[in-house]
Amino acid sequence: MENKTAVITLSALAQESRLSIFRTLVQVGPDGMAAGKISETTGIPPSSLSFHLKEMTYANLVNSRQESRYIYYSANFKVMNELLGFLTENCCAGVPCGIESHCCDEKA
């Protein structure tokens, strides 16, 4: 993952409406939720929701599929896991540090 990609992914999460949408989709699981229902659940008006879903789609944070007249959106965790890897990359220049609450804990 590149720096710019990571910024796009993070920006897609760093907004109250979008974070609510994302968490709603995480909790509902892989089948996802129709746009209208997301609007209802989160209280975000359809046009605002559409704007945010577009951003999240661009960031590859959500997947969508059409089913009859509904469009179901679901969370994409692959990208989020990649993001975490990117953030901790080359921690302490690769030398395990063993300090509590620091990234290298996980490798130590």
Place this chain on the structure above:
Amino acid sequence: MENKTAVITLSALAQESRLSIFRTLVQVGPDGMAAGKISETTGIPPSSLSFHLKEMTYANLVNSRQESRYIYYSANFKVMNELLGFLTENCCAGVPCGIESHCCDEKA
């Protein structure tokens, strides 16, 4: 972690300058780096850097300590790990889903 706290943390990372700063601090390890050196390394002018470091401090993403005339900044991973936990919280309403590239992988 609360929704608003998470947005603050994510916003602190979702910006090119700040992401560069953070990654620089991750790679340099727990001793951190003096502000002037960060400015030099990243090419961000001192006043811009100060603005961003303040945001990151507010988000609790970096720690700082004074040493002589220098102020050393270092990355705080505890908060980042909390953030990941928050994002995957109650995934699939707690029911392991076993789907590839989905959050419940980690628990399954």
Place this chain on the structure above:
DNA sequence: TCCATATTTCAAGAATAATTGAAATGAAGA
């Protein structure tokens, strides 16, 4: 105290992002 220098604050402008009603688009059943 006085100086050198590391860092922060200030202020104003520039850039980017969010909001939402109304109109347009698209899909599927009658």
Place this chain on the structure above:
DNA sequence: TCTTCATTTCAATTATTCTTGAAATATGGA
């Protein structure tokens, strides 16, 4: 085809964030 309704696009406004030089502040050595 016509109608219905779920979703998206448009457009204009509003809000927020970023940027940076210059000035202020803070630290420690001389």
